Amino acid sequence: MIDQFLLGLGVVLQPHILMYAFIGVFIGQLIGVLPGIGAITAISLLLPVTFYLDATTSMIMLAGIYYGSQYGGSIASILLNLPGTPSSVVTCLEGYPLSKSNRGGLALFVAALSSFAGGMVGVAILVLAAIPMTIIALRFGAPEYAMLVILGLLAASLIGTGSQIRSFAMVVLGIALGLVGADQTTGYYRFVAIPELADGISLVSLAMGLFGVSEIIRNAAVRSTPGRVMSIRMRDVIPTRAEARTLGLPILRGSSIGSFFGALPGTGAAIASFMAYAIEKRVSRTPEKFGTGHLPGLAGPESANNAAAQTGFIPTLTLGIPGDAVMALIIGALILNGIIPGPRLMVDQPELFWGVIASFFVGNIILLLINIPLIRLWVLLLRIPYQKLYPVIIVMICVGVYSHRTSVTDVVLTLAFGILGYVMKNYRFEPAPVLLGFVLGPLLEDNFRRAMLIYRGDFTVFVTRPISAILVTCSVVLVVFAIRSSIKARRKTARVLS
Amino acid sequence: MQGVDQVQPSIAKRASSGGVLLLIGLIILVVAWNYPVGKLTQMGPGFIPRVVGFVICALAAAIIAIDLSAPSHARGEKMHWRGLIFVSAAILIFASVVDRVGLVPSMFLAVAVSMLADFDARPLNILVYATLATLGGWLLFVVALELPIPAFWR
Amino acid sequence: MIKKLLVALPLTLALAAPSFAQDFPERAMRIVHGFGAGGNADTVSRIMAEAISADLGEPVVVESRPGAGGTVASGYVASEAPDGYTMQLLVGGHAVAAALYNELPYDSVNDFTFLSTLGQFPFFVAARAGEYESISALIEAARAEPGSIVIGHSGVGSTQHLTGELLGLQTGAEFIHVPYKGGAAASTALMGGEVNVIIDTGTVISGQAEAGVYDILAVTSAERWPDAPDVPTLNETVAPGFDVVSWTGLGAPAGVPDDVVEILSTSIGKALAQPDVQEKIAALGAAPGGSTSEELKALIERQIAVWSEVIEAAGIERR
Numbered sequence: 022m023i024d025q026f027l028l029g030l031g032v033v034l035q036p037h038i039l040m041y042a043f044i045g046v047f048i049g050q051l052i053g054v055l056p057g058i059g060a061i062t063a064i065s066l067l068l069p070v071t072f073y074l075d076a077t078t079s080m081i082m083l084a085g086i087y088y089g090s091q092y093g094g095s096i097a098s099i100l101l102n103l104p105g106t107p108s109s110v111v112t113c114l115e116g117y118p119l120s121k122s123n124r125g126g127l128a129l130f131v132a133a134l135s136s137f138a139g140g141m142v143g144v145a146i147l148v149l150a151a152i153p154m155t156i157i158a159l160r161f162g163a164p165e166y167a168m169l170v171i172l173g174l175l176a177a178s179l180i181g182t183g184s185q186i187r188s189f190a191m192v193v194l195g196i197a198l199g200l201v202g203a204d205q206t207t208g209y210y211r212f213v214a215i216p217e218l219a220d221g222i223s224l225v226s227l228a229m230g231l232f233g234v235s236e237i238i239r240n241a242a243v244r245s246t247p248g249r250v251m252s253i254r255m256r257d258v259i260p261t262r263a264e265a266r267t268l269g270l271p272i273l274r275g276s277s278i279g280s281f282f283g284a285l286p287g288t289g290a291a292i293a294s295f296m297a298y299a300i301e302k303r304v305s306r307t308p309e310k311f312g313t314g315h316l317p318g319l320a321g322p323e324s325a326n327n328a329a330a331q332t333g334f335i336p337t338l339t340l341g342i343p344g345d346a347v348m349a350l351i352i353g354a355l356i357l358n359g360i361i362p363g364p365r366l367m368v369d370q371p372e373l374f375w376g377v378i379a380s381f382f383v384g385n386i387i388l389l390l391i392n393i394p395l396i397r398l399w400v401l402l403l404r405i406p407y408q409k410l411y412p413v414i415i416v417m418i419c420v421g422v423y424s425h426r427t428s429v430t431d432v433v434l435t436l437a438f439g440i441l442g443y444v445m446k447n448y449r450f451e452p453a454p455v456l457l458g459f460v461l462g463p464l465l466e467d468n469f470r471r472a473m474l475i476y477r478g479d480f481t482v483f484v485t486r487p488i489s490a491i492l493v494t495c496s497v498v499l500v501v502f503a504i505r506s507s508i509k510a511r512r513k514t515a516r517v518l519s
Numbered sequence: 520m521q522g523v524d525q526v527q528p529s530i531a532k533r534a535s536s537g538g539v540l541l542l543i544g545l546i547i548l549v550v551a552w553n554y555p556v557g558k559l560t561q562m563g564p565g566f567i568p569r570v571v572g573f574v575i576c577a578l579a580a581a582i583i584a585i586d587l588s589a590p591s592h593a594r595g596e597k598m599h600w601r602g603l604i605f606v607s608a609a610i611l612i613f614a615s616v617v618d619r620v621g622l623v624p625s626m627f628l629a630v631a632v633s634m635l636a637d638f639d640a641r642p643l644n645i646l647v648y649a650t651l652a653t654l655g656g657w658l659l660f661v662v663a664l665e666l667p668i669p670a671f672w673r
Numbered sequence: 674m675i676k677k678l679l680v681a682l683p684l685t686l687a688l689a690a691p692s693f694a695q696d697f698p699e700r701a702m703r704i705v706h707g708f709g710a711g712g713n714a715d716t717v718s719r720i721m722a723e724a725i726s727a728d729l730g731e732p733v734v735v736e737s738r739p740g741a742g743g744t745v746a747s748g749y750v751a752s753e754a755p756d757g758y759t760m761q762l763l764v765g766g767h768a769v770a771a772a773l774y775n776e777l778p779y780d781s782v783n784d785f786t787f788l789s790t791l792g793q794f795p796f797f798v799a800a801r802a803g804e805y806e807s808i809s810a811l812i813e814a815a816r817a818e819p820g821s822i823v824i825g826h827s828g829v830g831s832t833q834h835l836t837g838e839l840l841g842l843q844t845g846a847e848f849i850h851v852p853y854k855g856g857a858a859a860s861t862a863l864m865g866g867e868v869n870v871i872i873d874t875g876t877v878i879s880g881q882a883e884a885g886v887y888d889i890l891a892v893t894s895a896e897r898w899p900d901a902p903d904v905p906t907l908n909e910t911v912a913p914g915f916d917v918v919s920w921t922g923l924g925a926p927a928g929v930p931d932d933v934v935e936i937l938s939t940s941i942g943k944a945l946a947q948p949d950v951q952e953k954i955a956a957l958g959a960a961p962g963g964s965t966s967e968e969l970k971a972l973i974e975r976q977i978a979v980w981s982e983v984i985e986a987a988g989i990e991r992r
Contacts, residue, residue, distance in 0.1 A: 061709070062710065068719070069723070159864055161865070162865055203992065219740055286861055342857050346709060357953055357957075362880050363884045427737060471852070475849070475868070
């Protein structure tokens with residue numbers, strides 16, 4: 022496998038291919054920064070360009086846009102609380118507080134570093150274990166997905182910074198929002214007040230509204246906030262030795278979680294980063310610091326979503342099956358180049374297969390190299406007084422959301438969610454669990470109902486299928502632990518109070 | 520511990536956060552009541568909505584109970600009316616005109632209106648800044664990214 | 674701009690479209706479609722946009738207005754000015770939607786000017802390699818034990834789904850139809866062993882078939898498909914008369930002046946005659962081919978009738 026990887030490196034290191042790899046990650050990163058304009062827009066923008074390139078080069082460039090935009094998405098989340106994807110929602114949780122306390126540079130540095138580490142672990146898994154991972158991924162049928170989501174929801178109910186019951190209520194509210202649109206199993210229209218809602222609420226609208234717009238409402242009319250004087254000396258951007266020491270394990274855990282979930286078609290990065298966050302919070306000795314700009318809470322999920330972005334290519338490359346809409350675009354480009362993606366790709370087109378994988382390796386290095394110097398530039402951005410910044414942010418949100426589906430409804434909904442997010446915050450409800458429920462709820466419902474349909478209403482499938490049984494066990498263990506620790510905590514507070 | 524003599528917000532205020540949630544739960548139940556429910560092994564499209572509606576109501580009731588019994592901190596923060604109004608106006612104006620007049624005029628209006636939220640904004644400032652921001656937006660979205668949105672309507 | 678710079682990099686670009694004076698078009702046109710950016714519909718739109726733009730000398734913008742199986746876009750286009758500057762990329766789903774939706778804000782036939790088909794494509798019935806000897810064996814198995822065969826499809830009300838229902842109705846076999854989010858997910862389920870059969874386009878199935886992972890049991894078109902001459906049709910085996918072929922085409926709001934229709938149709942015809950356009954459309958799994966306005970209209974009317982019957986008979990929830 023190492024030999025083949027070297028073959029791939031040989032392909033990528035040809036100057037013109039290297040150049041397109043650079044263009045891909047660079048454009049991906051820049052476009053990822055723009056709120057609401059994500060990899061899909063970027064890739065479909067550059068798709069026509071691939072008509073003039075060969076398959077390998079096209080795919081290397083498009084793939085670069087994909088994981089490059091993951092890097093970029095973190096930047097907008099950290100600096101401006103503008104998450105474009107569910108995984109960058111988690112980045113907001115610790116990144117934005119850091120930015121607010123004038124440590125945005127540090128947050129960006131840690132994010133870049135964790136992303137790099139996560140990406141590299143993902144590439145390593147891709148090189149060493151693409152086939153075994155594919156086999157595991159294929160074992161995930163409807164029952165497994167349903168149980169996985171339940172495990173994810175349980176793990177992440179611990180995610181909110183406030184009270185447990187409030188964050189759980191927000192998860193359920195998110196599930197409710199995810200119900201809007203045509204029911205996947207029957208096509209029945211639920212809560213479709215206007216035809217534009219038939220495909221459901223757009224995730225971009227929800228995330229931009231709850232996080233970005235609500236934050237602008239809060240800050241726009243606050244008199245004379247001076248530009249934040251953030252240090253841009255490199256010394257203040259790099260974590261101290263003590264801080265750096267706290268990052269190793271979170272990055273390791275995040276990368277492993279991300280690598281695993283990334284390989285499951287269709288779920289990947291979002292679940293991975295929420296899970297990584299929940300786990301960091303769980304194992305932390307200082308869980309109360311989460312939500313206030315705690316570095317491990319940033320590093321874990323960041324490495325998870327970037328690892329997932331790499332292993333997300335596993336089903337695409339080994340089976341020719343796109344894991345999400347972006348991968349579908351990339352496969353589309355291959356098809357237009359006359360290559361039919363499928364299990365034979367690895368055998369028939371080793372240069373393409375391994376060239377693309379090697380390009381991830383090179384691409385991640387490029388991203389790290391362009392990111393570190395750019396941190397100073399991004400931090401300078403925050404020196405602009407907020408009064409000058411927010412009108413521009415509003416316009417970027419509007420254009421980004423509108424361009425997503427050319428939908429005015431989406432823009433109005435973004436505002437509605439902005440107001441909702443603002444009011445929620447005033448009532449001490451956190452927005453992040455809403456996103457979680459929104460992403461996972463439909464997955465749970467669809468897969469549960471699909472499992473019931475396929476196995477004709479037989480509940481035992483959830484425990485007789487081995488992977489599903491393992492997931493059920495994990496969930497039970499989690500619940501038992503949660504109950505035990507909450508009893509302990511109650512005893513403790515009782516003792517302190519008395 | 521918290522001073523007992525601290526002025527408590529009124530009961531209505533303390534219950535309001537759970538109350539809003541309760542309202543949402545009830546709305547979900549009312550809207551989804553006629554959706555076919557099916558049964559657990561053969562769920563209809565109405566099954567989960569109904570479950571979700573009930574769970575939200577139950578959680579809302581619990582939250583109201585907690586907020587009423589727990590001392591003090593159920594206090595909402597003051598509203599940022601000015602930001603709320605002008606940010607909303609800016610986004611709504613963008614949404615209502617972008618399909619007809621194109622990207623550039625809509626961006627201009629959105630910037631200009633949202634700047635009114637700022638206490639210190641002067642008309643000339645707004646005009647100049649909105650023009651500059653629109654120019655930047657035009658360069659970014661229309662020239663560089665070639666978003667498939669008309670810059671000016673025809 | 675970025676795009677232009679990048680395209681200019683490899684010096685393979687054929688240059689400068691000829692532009693000549695005429696009344697139409699005198700400004701940019703657009704092709705609206707109802708699907709996600711970057712999907713097949715989007716790609717076909719872009720291929721056509723490029724070709725039409727090169728021919729007529731004005732830019733053609735592709736606009737994606739996804740939602741409700743393409744009906745959001747159709748509703749939007751139907752209410753736009755019929756001046757020829759707004760076109761719509763239509764797909765087989767246009768006929769399905771007419772049958773599936775209770776209250777569409779437009780009339781699927783009379784609110785449109787149909788320009789031409791661009792290509793037609795059949796669906797293939799596929800199973801894991803070696804599991805069924807032939808399509809007859811599959812139908813036998815389904816008849817022997819009703820409900821034992823699970824068909825994965827790409828979404829409730831998709832043409833794939835309705836094709837599966839039609840197969841059940843015509844053969845008297847009882848299948849369980851399980852919806853997935855798109856053909857790729859259904860294909861994963863087939864590979865993972867969760868469903869027994871999928872019915873989908875060549876783009877979804879042929880990669881696996883070539884690798885020997887899937888057997889293609891049958892094709893849904895009435896005649897054998899030229900790209901896969903060895904695959905028997907449902908028509909000749911288990912379901913005489915079975916003929917499902919999906920298509921893509923271009924339309925516009927009703928009432929476009931005849932001379933403008935003429936200009937556009939001619940341009941579409943020219944585009945479809947170009948080898949590279951043909952190649953790209955073929956790569957997407959369709960047989961490229963134009964039609965007259967009337968032919969496209971007749972095709973749509975025929976399919977609306979078929980799908981209405983299927984939806985009725987299979988008891989699929991109308992929206």
